[in-house]
Structures are given as structure tokens and as C-alpha cells.
Amino acid sequence: MExxxxxxxxxxxxxxxxxxxxVAAFITPLNPTMExxxxxxxxxxxxxxxxxxxxxxxxxxxxxxxxSLEDSLLHMEIEDFGKGIADVGQAMEPLFTTRPxxxxxxxxxxxxxxxxxxxxxxxxxxxxxCVTMEKKLGSxxxxxxxx
Amino acid sequence: xxxxxxVIDHYLMIRLPEEVDHRSCAEISRRADxxxxxxxxxxxxxxxxxxxxxxxxxxxxxxxxxRRISCFGGKVYVIHADRRIRRILKMSGLTNLVxxxxxxxxxxxxxx
Numbered sequence: 001m002e003x004x005x006x007x008x009x010x011x012x013x014x015x016x017x018x019x020x021x022x023v024a025a026f027i028t029p030l031n032p033t034m035e036x037x038x039x040x041x042x043x044x045x046x047x048x049x050x051x052x053x054x055x056x057x058x059x060x061x062x063x064x065x066x067x068s069l070e071d072s073l074l075h076m077e078i079e080d081f082g083k084g085i086a087d088v089g090q091a092m093e094p095l096f097t098t099r100p101x102x103x104x105x106x107x108x109x110x111x112x113x114x115x116x117x118x119x120x121x122x123x124x125x126x127x128x129x130c131v132t133m134e135k136k137l138g139s140x141x142x143x144x145x146x147x
Numbered sequence: 148x149x150x151x152x153x154v155i156d157h158y159l160m161i162r163l164p165e166e167v168d169h170r171s172c173a174e175i176s177r178r179a180d181x182x183x184x185x186x187x188x189x190x191x192x193x194x195x196x197x198x199x200x201x202x203x204x205x206x207x208x209x210x211x212x213x214r215r216i217s218c219f220g221g222k223v224y225v226i227h228a229d230r231r232i233r234r235i236l237k238m239s240g241l242t243n244l245v246x247x248x249x250x251x252x253x254x255x256x257x258x259x
Contacts, residue, residue, distance in 0.1 A: 013169050013170040014170060016168055016169055016170055017166060017168065017170065020200070035231070038200070038231055041200060042200075042202050042235075045168055045169075045200075045202040046202055046203060049168070049169045049202065049203075049204065052169065053169065102173075102207075103172070103176060103204075103207035103208060103210070103211045104203075104204075104207055105203045105204075105206035105207040105210060105239060106203075107203040107206055107238070107239050108202075108203050110203075110238070110239075111202065111203055111235070111238070114238060
């Protein structure tokens with residue numbers, strides 16, 4: 001069974017929560033664990049917040065989320081058409097941030113990487129950024145989640 | 148939320164909202180800093196009792212308050228954090244800076 005959805009919304013802080021909940025609702029039919037729902041919500045939140053703060057510098061713009069489910073695999077793309085990332089490798093380093101003034105922790109990509117099974121970031125300056133993540137759902141044993 | 152913030156014996160108690168994200172964090176930091184300046188706060192206690200979601204924005208709030216008060220010998224405490232929030236704090240390295248107080252434990256300076 002394949003299912004897919006596409007969500008397009010304005011890059012506003014108040015839409016970050018909406019985006020998290022929409023993706024969480026989309027994966028619900030797979031009976032994911034609470035832990036998996038939280039993982040996906042955190043990853044969505046990080047990617048969308050990056051788009052709002054960095055890509056569009058809090059001036060608004062369009063964010064597109066595309067999700068597909070094939071069997072138990074969630075494939076998710078979060079795309080913006082903002083300013084792009086000059087050095088993706090550097091941006092992905094834990095604790096690196098270009099906005100310490102906003103108290104950004106520089107942990108966004110690290111969290112996406114930790115909470116999803118795979119993460120790819122494609123970015124072109126002045127064109128935008130697309131974050132692609134995948135996660136297999138319903139396969140994690142509760143005991144594997146221990147810290 | 149207004150009443151949930153109070154200063155007791157130089158400890159600022161901050162009851163965090165249900166969702167600690169980019170949207171809620173700017174206001175939390177602003178209010179906390181205002182109270183730290185205004186009410187002779189030495190230590191800050193973040194209470195996660197109501198918090199069901201936190202992303203990396205919350206790390207920035209805790210780290211920012213830590214920077215603000217640690218230079219005067221102040222400490223940051225985290226209470227009532229669920230397993231997931233503890234995991235996020237651990238991943239970000241914050242557990243080296245803040246005192247995590249587990250639900251069953253009593254507040255003690257040695258903590259952790």
C-alpha cells in the first residue's frame with residue numbers, strides 16, 4: 001500500500017506546530033509507537049524551524065512538505081525556496097549555528113539525524129533547500145529506545 | 148501561565164508550556180531574563196511538568212539562561228522532565244551544565 005500527501009504553507013512560527021501535527025496524523029494509520037511519533041515530530045519541527053528562521057529569515061515564504069508511506073517506510077521531503085545554505089557540511093555539524101543571537105543551539109540537523117533513519121540535505125544558494133528524511137515505523141522495540 | 152512563574156528564595160521557577168518550540172521560546176527567554184534582572188534571581192529551575200514536546204529551540208533557552216547566571220555562580224535545574232526530554236538534554240550535552248532532578252529525588256545540591 002502506498003499513501004502520500006503534500007502540504008504547502010507559509011513559513012510562520014505558528015505553522016511549525018501545525019506541520020508537526022499534520023505529519024504525525026499522516027503516519028497514524030501505521031500504528032507507530034509514541035516514541036516514533038515524537039521522533040518524527042521533532043524532525044519535522046527542526047526542518048520547518050530552519051526554513052522559517054534561516055531560509056526566510058522570519059520574513060515568510062513557502063514551505064512544502066511531501067510525505068509518502070510505502071509499507072512501513074516513511075519518506076519525507078521538507079523544501080523551502082529561500083536563501084540556501086552556503087556550506088551544508090558545516091551547517092550539519094552539531095552546535096554550529098549562524099544565529100547565536102536568536103539562541104539557536106545548532107542541534108537541528110543533529111536531532112533530525114538522530115531521530116530519523118536517514119537524512120540528506122540538498123541546497124542551492126538563493127534557490128532553496130530540500131531536506132529528505134526516511135524512517136521505518138513500527139519496527140523499533142521499546143527496549144531499543146532506552147538512552 | 149503567568150502565575151506559574153515565581154521567585155522563591157532567589158530561585159526562579161519556570162513552568163514551561165506544553166510545547167517548547169521556536170514559537171514559545173523567544174517569550175520564555177525574554178520573561179526569564181527580565182525576572183532574573185528584576186528580582187535578584189540566583190538560580191533557575193525549569194519545570195517540565197506540562198511539557199509534551201520540545202525541540203532544539205528549548206536547548207537554546209536552557210543554555211542561554213545557564214550562560215546568564217553561571218558567571219555569578221548560579222545553577223540551572225531541570226525538574227519533572229520525562230524520558231524523552233532527558234534524552235534530548237543528554238544529546239545536546241546540556242546534562243553537563245544543568246542539574247537534572249529525577250521525580251523521586253529530593254532537591255540536593257549534589258544532584259545528578
